[in-house]
Amino acid sequence: MNRILVSEPLADEGLSLLRGGADVLTGFGLARAELLSAICDCQGLIVRSGTRVDRELIEAAPSLQVIGRAGAGVDNIDLDAASERGIIVLNAAGGNTVSAAELAVALLLALSRHLAAANASLRAGEWNRSAFIGAELRGKTAGIVGLGLVGAAVARRLQAMEMRTIAFDPFVSEERARSVGVELFEFRDLLAQTDVVTLHSSAAPDAAPLLGASELAAMKPGALLVNTARGRLVDESALAEALDSGRLGGAALDVFAQEPAHDNPLVKHPRVLATPHLGASTQEAQERVAVDIATETLKVLRGQPSQAAVNAPLIDPESLEAVGPYLSVAEMCGRLATQLASGQWRDIVIQYRGEIANHDVTPLKASVVAGLLAPISDEHVNLVNINNVIAHRGWRVLERKMPDAEPYTSTITVELRTSAGATSLMGTLEHGRAAVVEINGFHVHISGPRLRAGHAPDHLHLLVLRNEDRPGRIGEVGMALGRLNVNIAAMDVGFSPENPSEMSLMALIISRTLTAEEVGSIGAIDGVEDVSQAQM
Numbered sequence: 284m285n286r287i288l289v290s291e292p293l294a295d296e297g298l299s300l301l302r303g304g305a306d307v308l309t310g311f312g313l314a315r316a317e318l319l320s321a322i323c324d325c326q327g328l329i330v331r332s333g334t335r336v337d338r339e340l341i342e343a344a345p346s347l348q349v350i351g352r353a354g355a356g357v358d359n360i361d362l363d364a365a366s367e368r369g370i371i372v373l374n375a376a377g378g379n380t381v382s383a384a385e386l387a388v389a390l391l392l393a394l395s396r397h398l399a400a401a402n403a404s405l406r407a408g409e410w411n412r413s414a415f416i417g418a419e420l421r422g423k424t425a426g427i428v429g430l431g432l433v434g435a436a437v438a439r440r441l442q443a444m445e446m447r448t449i450a451f452d453p454f455v456s457e458e459r460a461r462s463v464g465v466e467l468f469e470f471r472d473l474l475a476q477t478d479v480v481t482l483h484s485s486a487a488p489d490a491a492p493l494l495g496a497s498e499l500a501a502m503k504p505g506a507l508l509v510n511t512a513r514g515r516l517v518d519e520s521a522l523a524e525a526l527d528s529g530r531l532g533g534a535a536l537d538v539f540a541q542e543p544a545h546d547n548p549l550v551k552h553p554r555v556l557a558t559p560h561l562g563a564s565t566q567e568a569q570e571r572v573a574v575d576i577a578t579e580t581l582k583v584l585r586g587q588p589s590q591a592a593v594n595a596p597l598i599d600p601e602s603l604e605a606v607g608p609y610l611s612v613a614e615m616c617g618r619l620a621t622q623l624a625s626g627q628w629r630d631i632v633i634q635y636r637g638e639i640a641n642h643d644v645t646p647l648k649a650s651v652v653a654g655l656l657a658p659i660s661d662e663h664v665n666l667v668n669i670n671n672v673i674a675h676r677g678w679r680v681l682e683r684k685m686p687d688a689e690p691y692t693s694t695i696t697v698e699l700r701t702s703a704g705a706t707s708l709m710g711t712l713e714h715g716r717a718a719v720v721e722i723n724g725f726h727v728h729i730s731g732p733r734l735r736a737g738h739a740p741d742h743l744h745l746l747v748l749r750n751e752d753r754p755g756r757i758g759e760v761g762m763a764l765g766r767l768n769v770n771i772a773a774m775d776v777g778f779s780p781e782n783p784s785e786m787s788l789m790a791l792i793i794s795r796t797l798t799a800e801e802v803g804s805i806g807a808i809d810g811v812e813d814v815s816q817a818q819m
Contacts, residue, residue: 285348285584287327290318290334293353297573301329304581319343327580329353330360338364348665349373349583351576354563355383355433356485356513357593366594369668373579373591377432378572379563384436386562387481387511388444390535394507394556395420421445426477427465428493429484429512430455435463437481449473452484474501479509486513496521505532511562514539519549526554537562586610586653588646588666595666602642609639609695612710612717613647615731615819616697617654619708619719622817623747626703631655632681634696637688645669648682651697658818694720719819722747725777725788731819743772743819744793751810752778752787759808760789767801770794792819 286306289298290313301307310321322328322344329351330336336350341364350360352374365372393399396417404411425441427434430452438448442464450465451473460467474480480502484493494508495518502508508531510517519540525531535556539547542560550557563572579591587610588603589595613633633651635644645666652672653664664672673680688694691711698707709721710731717731732743750756757776764771773792797805797816806814 285326286324287329287580287584288322288325289329291329291331291353293329293331293577294569294573296570297353297577300574300577301581305584322347327351327584329576329580332356332359334359336360336365341365341368341370349580351375351580353572353576355379358486358513362594366667369665369672371583371589371592371665371667372594373576373583373589374593375572375575375579375591378575379565379568380432380436382565382568383433383511383562384440386537386558387433387437387483387509388440390511390537390556390558391420391441391479391481391507391509394509394533394535399556400553420479423447423478424449424476425479425481426451426468426473428452428470428473428480428482430460430463430465430467431483433512434481434483435465437483438463438465446479449477470498471501474498475503477503477506479507481509482512482516484512484516486515490515492516492518492521494518494522496524499525500530502531504530507532508534510534511537514542514544519547523549523552526552583665586614586650592666599643603646605642606639606644606647608712608715609647609693610650611731612712613650613695613697614654614657615717615719616695616708616710617651618657619654619745619817619819620697620699620706621655621658623708623722623815624699624701624703624706625815626701628678628699628701630679630681630700632683632696632698632700634683634685634698635693636685636696637691637693639693639695640684640686640688644682644684647695648680651695652680655697655699691720696721719790722777722788722790724779726779727775727777727788727790729773729775729790729792729819744796745817745819746789746791746793746797746805746814747816748789748805748814749786749812750789750808752785753810756808756810757789760791760805760811763805763808764791764793767797767804769797769801 284306286308287301288308288310290310292311308321313321322340324346325344326346326348328347331353336359338361347370349371350365352360355374355376357372357374360372362372397415401415421444424447427438427448427450430450441448448465449468450460451468451470457467493516499521522534526534533554536549537558538560544550549555579589582589588607633648649664649666649669652669656664694709694711696707696709698705707723708719710717710719716733719729771791771793775790777788802814
């Protein structure tokens with residue numbers, strides 16, 4: 284069973300999910316040396332923002348396949364080091380969307396009405412209503428920097444408060460902006476005309492602050508700033524000067540360049556409303572994030588694709604839904620091709636037919652390559668490192684798409700060309716189960732292992748041979764296996780309509796793997812040749 288290290292507290296709902304599909308090791312508050320030791324035999328790692336997942340930690344875990352960030356930001360994870368190793372990095376970007384958006388709006392309301400200062404004054408025994416004259420938000424213009432999930436959620440809430448919403452985000456289309464009722468502007472133009480600027484974009488570790496002295500000076504006099512995204516987005520010294528001078532009316536900050544922000548002078552600035560990184564700090568968000576990251580982590584460890592991967596090519600949901608069920612088919616065909624083939628490898632041809640040919644088949648290609656490697660290597664293959672794996676091994680992978688897959692909805696054919704000839708397998712999906720329907724051009728039907736939730740697939744022992752198409756051959760093979768005390772669980776005899784001959788192909792599911800000597804005894808039967816076996 285896969286082992287997952289959870290290095291920081293995670294909601295019970297997420298931990299329960301993980302324990303249902305993996306061996307879970309909780310290591311909250313481990314010292315660095317303890318963390319390096321604990322991770323060494325883990326396939327999964329789940330962190331929040333407090334664990335530094337750098338190259339050293341990644342290299343200490345030779346079996347690591349997936350890193351899950353229980354939250355949106357992955358600033359604390361070395362994505363380059365993970366990608367080089369083919370490790371999928373996940374985040375739970377949507378789990379705290381509502382909580383983060385509501386906090387941004389709450390901070391804006393509190394800032395515009397001086398609620399924190401008024402509360403402190405009242406607690407001090409004062410009743411000074413005139414000192415806390417605020418401003419309405421209705422009719423004002425809000426500039427949203429970053430129109431991702433949180434930015435869009437903030438826009439919708441501010442629109443409900445009758446604010447005009449404009450945005451800056453060079454990575455979204457105008458259609459996307461229009462869909463949430465927002466008009467896109469250049470950054471400087473947005474700063475000049477907005478009464479409120481609210482930040483919801485990411486920040487690269489080495490990038491200069493998005494709002495420096497020049498940008499703060501370009502903001503509308505008296506404007507308010509809300510930052511619930513990343514502390515590094517703002518030059519904090521320049522912000523303090525803008526507040527001191529009265530250029531800005533105030534700032535609400537939930538994030539800081541260095542956290543905890545115990546010694547940050549902005550925390551005690553009279554024009555600042557500060558909170559200790561509370562964006563995801565609701566019961567609902569914690570539960571959603573924990574469940575989301577647990578679900579996606581287990582999917583990756585089961586060899587399934589994840590839309591939460593931040594260092595893998597994005598597969599659109601429609602394609603993922605269409606090709607996802609065929610991942611097991613692709614992997615099985617690749618794995619069997621390696622075991623049934625002989626000779627020096629040359630080319631790999633993958634053919635996608637039917638419905639799946641209309642979609643992005645990149646995940647299927649990765650599954651085929653993973654299957655090809657499975658019997659000969661423990662190298663982990665996924666969407667992140669597939670091209671590096673292929674290039675490193677000098678393979679030439681050819682892909683073809685065909686619209687017709689009659690009589691099936693979709694099929695995948697893997698052909699492994701070697702110095703000894705070609706070995707090909709066609710697979711499809713039947714009632715949610717992978718099945719082999721053609722071997723080397725011979726029509727057969729052998730169902731693959733049955734997949735059970737929470738369990739590794741049962742291995743099936745496949746015996747494949749060619750035999751002369753004359754009476755008695757099937758009986759001879761059955762008797763020979765009986766003498767070896769080997770049961771036959773399933774069998775199919777195939778023919779090749781495209782290449783009619785006097786030969787047929789026999790595919791049998793047997794009770795155990797045969798020894799080399801036993802394989803030789805089957806091959807010595809009159810009229811039998813090309814005996815090989817594989818694990819399905």
